[in-house]
Amino acid sequence: MIAMTATAASDFDRAAGSAAPLGGETVLRLLVVDDHPLFREALASAIALAFPKAELHEADGIRAACDILGQNPAIDLTLLDLSMQGVTGFDGLDTIRARFPRVPILIVSGLTEPRIMQEAVRHGAAGFVPKAVDKATLTRAISEVLGGALFMPPDLAPAPVPARSADKAPVAERVARLTPQQMRVLAMIRQGKLNKQIAHELQVGDSTVKAHVSEILRKLEVISRTQIVIETAYLDFDQAGGF
Known part of the structure; x- marks a missing residue:
């Protein structure tokens, strides 16, 4: 090396x-x-x-x-x-x-x-x-x-997975996989906040926020912040575990 x-x-x-x-x-x-x-x-x-x-x-x-x-x-x-x-x-x-x-x-x-x-x-x-x-x-x-985004080449990126794909668990079940801190980050993503703003509010480092965002994408089985917002738009977070 x-x-x-x-x-x-x-x-x-x-x-x-x-x-x-x-x-x-x-x-x-x-x-x-x-x-x-x-x-x-x-x-x-x-x-x-x-x-x-x-x-x-x-x-x-x-x-x-x-x-x-x-x-x-x-x-x-x-x-x-x-x-x-x-x-x-x-x-x-x-x-x-x-x-x-x-x-x-x-x-x-x-x-x-x-x-x-x-x-x-x-x-x-x-x-x-x-x-x-x-x-x-x-x-x-x-x-x-x-900056906290997920990058895929536009000309080669796979088509987004449909929100109600049969091979995916209901969105509430996927959100329930998140830790309490990841739920807080998810709420701020839904508010349109950038990684640095999230880091400031949670009083953690940028790298910690990036790691949380990566885990949220993985657990929700999506490939972008936009899909996060779309899939969780109608979710009742009080029933899903709250913040």
Whole structure:
């Protein structure tokens, strides 16, 4: 595994487009997990151009990634390849999610089938980016996930799951899976509040809110904040457990 600091001359706000800056002297910490050295180098270079002050770590496998995450609890985002030696299916994603549930994971993969993207989200991924995307799309994906949104490429994203799909439990049952704190976050999402506003009101860190949002998406079996609002629009929260 390799750890490095990404440096480049481009301006953060210009590279990140409409994404809100992280503010002050906050250091953005990212982990790239891929077993192909050339791709890790290319991805690191792209990230360095978009986020010149970011602290970038690299790992060539799941074990190395877990070691880095264990030693660096302040890492903000993990970029993970699904297809690595010794990894089957979503095992790598599941392992990192189980050991480090507060760190959002953005999948960067050569696999682009809608079914795989949908399943990755169900396993707790905060977004999915094909390896063939351009730097602007990668930058937007990172910025949106860091902002608490779930990123899926518009031209490849799977169709939203219908609100009353036969293979899903009733919405009240899915909401009942949430912890009391996740219920509070859900209420604020329904009010249209941003992650930073939620963090301020709950007096917790941004990374904690991101982790809650990721878990809410997973437990409600949806892929976006919009779907959260739609599916819970007519739910009686007093009967569902309240806040």
